[in-house]
Amino acid sequence: MRPTHHAPRAGRRARALAAALGIVTCLWGAASHALTQTPAAAARPDSATARAAHDSAGGVAPGDRLILRVWREPSWSDSIVVSPTGTIVLPRVGVFRAAGLTPVALTDSIRTRLAVYLREPVIDLVVLRRVAVLGSVKKPGVYFVDPVTTLREVVAQAAGADEEGDLNRIEVVRDGERRRVGKWRDVAESTAPIRSGDQVIVGKRPWFSRNMATAISSIAVAASVLVTAFRR
Numbered sequence: 001m002r003p004t005h006h007a008p009r010a011g012r013r014a015r016a017l018a019a020a021l022g023i024v025t026c027l028w029g030a031a032s033h034a035l036t037q038t039p040a041a042a043a044r045p046d047s048a049t050a051r052a053a054h055d056s057a058g059g060v061a062p063g064d065r066l067i068l069r070v071w072r073e074p075s076w077s078d079s080i081v082v083s084p085t086g087t088i089v090l091p092r093v094g095v096f097r098a099a100g101l102t103p104v105a106l107t108d109s110i111r112t113r114l115a116v117y118l119r120e121p122v123i124d125l126v127v128l129r130r131v132a133v134l135g136s137v138k139k140p141g142v143y144f145v146d147p148v149t150t151l152r153e154v155v156a157q158a159a160g161a162d163e164e165g166d167l168n169r170i171e172v173v174r175d176g177e178r179r180r181v182g183k184w185r186d187v188a189e190s191t192a193p194i195r196s197g198d199q200v201i202v203g204k205r206p207w208f209s210r211n212m213a214t215a216i217s218s219i220a221v222a223a224s225v226l227v228t229a230f231r232r
Helices: 006-036 047-056 103-114 151-157 212-231
Strands: 065-070 078-081 087-090 094-097 123-135 141-145 165-174 177-180 199-204
Touching (some): 065 103, 151 165, 151 199
Antiparallel strands (some): 065 123, 123 141, 165 177, 165 199
16 A cells, blocks of 8 residues: 655645745734824824914024024124024124024014114114934925924925835924824924924824835735745
8 A cells, every 4th residue: 555645745835835824924013003003193282382382482492593684784783693602793883692592582682782883773683593304204304494484394305205205203302302293194383393303203104104114025926935835
C-alpha cells in the first residue's frame, strides 16, 4: 500500500493559510487604527476665556518688531526689535522699557519722549509678533505678524502643510507648555489668538496614510499568498 502525501500537503496548506491570514489581519488592523485615530479635540474656551486670552496677547514682548513712522520726519522713523530684556532704543532718544505695554500705551510714551525734540509729533506705531512655524509645513521659519493674525493665517504664511503634514495635528508651544489645538475644521478664528513667542508645530499624518501604496502592495502580496495556498 502506497503512503499518502495528502496529510503533509494539507498541513503545509493550513500553515500557509494561517500565515497569510495573520499578515492580512495585522495589516488591516494597523490600517484601521491609523485611519480612525485622530487627536483629541481641545476644549472650546468660553467667551470670557477667549477675551482674557486676547487681552493677554496685547502687551509688547521681547522679540517683537516695532515699525515706527514719524510724520514728515523720516530720520526719526525706524524698525526696532524689542531686546530680550524688554527694552528698545529710539533714535536720539535712547533706551527705555517697552515690554508689557500695550501698543496704545507704548505709542503715547514714544510721543511724549519725541515731543521734547519735535513740535506736536504725529506718529504711527505697528507692533509685529514673533511666531515660529515648525514641523510639516512647506516654509518653516520665524514670522513677524500683526497682533490680530490668527492661527489659520500664521499657518498660511508658512505656505500650509507639506505632503506629510496633518492640520488636525497642530500643537502650540507657549511659555514651555505644549497644547494640542484639535481638529482643523473646528478651529475658530476668534478663539485662537496668537501671542509673541508662540511656536506652532504641524505634525505628520499617520504612517498608513503616508505609506498607503506600500501598505496596499503588502496586502495584495498577502492576498496572493492566500489564493495560492487555497489552490494547492
